[in-house]
């Protein structure tokens with residue numbers, strides 16, 4: 001199978017000695033929407049710029065559609081890049097901005113106009129085609145930048161925080177448009193962001209990066225429910241992490257001795273008896289119960305022994321949702337949400353003692369390092 005993009009142990013060391021990216025492996029199929037997600041300085045932009053050809057590759061290989069690209073200059077790569085600043089020419093019309101790349105390539109006017117018209121219409125920009133870009137709104141400018149990137153019909157569109165300059169409402173609206181456009185056109189998108197919600201909403205797969213290395217590559221739901229590493233467990237979603245040592249690993253599940261007792265979760269990775277591990281529990285998996293002996297017995301049976309004591313330290317009811325903070329025996333505070341219809345009145349008043357439990361299948365046991 002020929003991938004649209006392959007990174008094979010790609011690394012980048014800048015001239016000043018900074019290692020920005022190490023041993024980056026990734027294979028992207030045609031039409032995939034991939035997000036690079038990670039904290040500031042983890043190497044997202046550097047990787048994107050290496051794909052575009054604006055930065056040299058220090059080690060490893062990069063292929064587009066099976067052709068090695070390491071030494072191919074940016075203008076000869078089948079890629080387009082959209083910058084956070086959009087980098088539009090302020091005094092040119094929208095039409096001229098969009099057609100500029102084709103002009104540089106030396107396309108005849110008739111062909112250029114046809115392509116420009118088509119993309120202006122796809123992005124709903126016909127009505128402002130003759131306007132100057134400095135007089136337009138953020139959302140319009142963002143669309144023009146997209147049109148300019150797409151008009152050259154790239155195999156891969158590279159987007160560096162393209163929604164970063166937009167306010168929250170517009171950002172949400174353009175997110176939806178972007179996803180729809182990408183699926184309609186079937187162009188491979190590689191998108192850099194440090195907004196987790198954006199990556200989770202938009203992409204087919206997310207590459208989580210940390211300190212120049214790939215931590216995990218997974219579809220959003222899997223990343224959320226089955227982190228592979230302690231970094232991902234902390235970075236994505238709202239997880240509570242219990243450190244401990246494996247008491248028993250039976251193939252699918254592991255029982256882990258933690259300071260909060262023996263707790264069970266689904267094994268993910270190399271987890272054997274006595275291994276030092278983290279048991280990761282997503283906030284969404286946690287159920288809340290009263291503390292009577294009956295409650296305790298029932299919770300313990302139903303949730304395979306995953307029961308811990310906690311105290312509600314804050315409770316705000318918003319509509320049908322109680323937003324709670326619960327203190328664990330070790331002093332940690334966790335945030336939870338509960339539908340108030342499901343629980344008896346007053347169960348979550350500040351100061352109440354509760355039991356927290358979760359199904360073993362919804363917790364994940366991963367190696368501690």
Ligand SMILES: Nc1ncnc2c1ncn2[C@@H]1O[C@H](COP(=O)(O)OP(=O)(O)OP(=O)(O)O)[C@@H](O)[C@H]1O
Nearest residue numbers: 014016018020039040041042043044045046047194
């Ligand atoms: N031209 C450069 N010369 C030297 N070091 C650089 C250069 N550009 C980036 N770096 C360093 O390389 C590392 C990765 O930077 P990069 O911009 O790729 O991260 P990022 O994940 O995109 O960050 P952000 O989210 O803040 O944009 C950082 O330590 C950064 O300081």
